Amino acid sequence: MKKFIASLPLLALLMLTGCDKRLFHFVATINQSPTFTFDSTGPFVQRVVVTSDVIKAAIDVPSDARITGVDIESLSLRVAVKPENRATALSVTGVTINANQQRKLMFQNYTVPLVGVNVPVIGINALIEDGISELRGKINGYVQNTDNTAFVIEVSGNSTPSSGQRVAIDLNLVVKATVKYDQCVEVPQLFSSGEECTE
């Protein structure tokens, strides 16, 4: 009797055996947040080099997956204000610079309040297609192994509304991207109402 009882879960398993490969579409998220440290009076500018290794390390896509595309979902800013800071707000501009020194604007003169703000991230709601398209293209090239040349993200700006105030902050540019990929996965036949796998 004990053997019979013990075999019941196994029986249940056997009822669902028989596998079938089906095509699934997945979305993986990449979050990158390079840090720009500013401590200056007057205009400021800083650059961060983004390499394919950094992006590849940030994604977690199975080796047998077929990547179908990359989208940029959002750019936002996370600011840590230091005690020495005197500016109440910033006007910041972000650009991409590729290996040919071509500059593409992602956002321009975007106002970032530094006082009276208690939000973890400030979404940039005035993005420029030129730079976003460039950013998407670079990340897509990296994850699909069609482009491995590094590029630069440059953030520049000044205090506002009064320029020339001391700016002492750590600024993270949070880039959220999604990688779309397809993968054939074995599932029990009872579940397999999805797309056929053609691999």
Added chain:
Amino acid sequence: MKRTTKSMLAIFCCGIWFNTLPAQELEDYVSKYTSENGAGYMQPLADAFGGSLNSGFYHGARIKSFGFHIYIGVETMTALIANDQKTFTAKTEAPFNSAQTAQAPTLFGSGKGAAVTGTGGTVFNFPGGLDLDKLPIAVPQVSIGSLLGTEATLRFVEVETDENIGKIKLFGFGAQHSLSQYFKNFPIDLTAGFLIQKFEVGDIVEANTKYFGLQGSFSRSILTLYGGAGIASTTLNIAYDYESGAGTETIKFDLEAENAARFTAGVALNLIVLKLHADYNFGAQNVIAAGLGFGF
């Protein structure tokens, strides 16, 4: 998050389907969503899973006042996924701009996700689903009676998985009490019954179901026609740590199934010690249940 993914797999089929769809893949389905969209995305799972667990409990209402009998079998319950369970109104999540809504697939919906376009060519992708029309689960069930016209029912599964998931446990107990024993020459057998179940996956998932109802049956020779009406409820609580590039946050989904009133109609065959039955369960979530067991 990987723990959660494996938990989702464990939920599907009470440990029957886990390890089939690899953890990484399902992670990529659900990791896109945080709380609000996640609840909409996974609500049909609570409905289907709850509806299934609350089915297949009984296959007759004939219980003698006294005398030993036992039934040991496997109950399979297949939730039928309706079209309206395959999409939900999803909202883009901050900091995507501008905020929009879209009809997006649920976990059971189309494999192809939805997408909306924001400022500067940004795109918010809503993940696709598993493209399922049905969700089968199977559990072992034992019924023992009878004492004062009462029969007890137990469901129990415990599977030790890896350290990421922990134990998958299902424990359910219920009883049916004969009401027809109190009436002389009552035309059908009649019972009142309940079934309470708890399903756990480590410390990540906890589902609780309750079913109370009346059951009736009419037997001729080896054939029994049975049916019933009852009230069912399900809560499904999922909590996990989501590790994004911006840090770790705890995501919680507290879901309640929409399967209050349930009605059952079925047929059973009693072939000496072999018992077969199948029934259809109507409600907010329709379920086909079938069972095979031995008893005397």
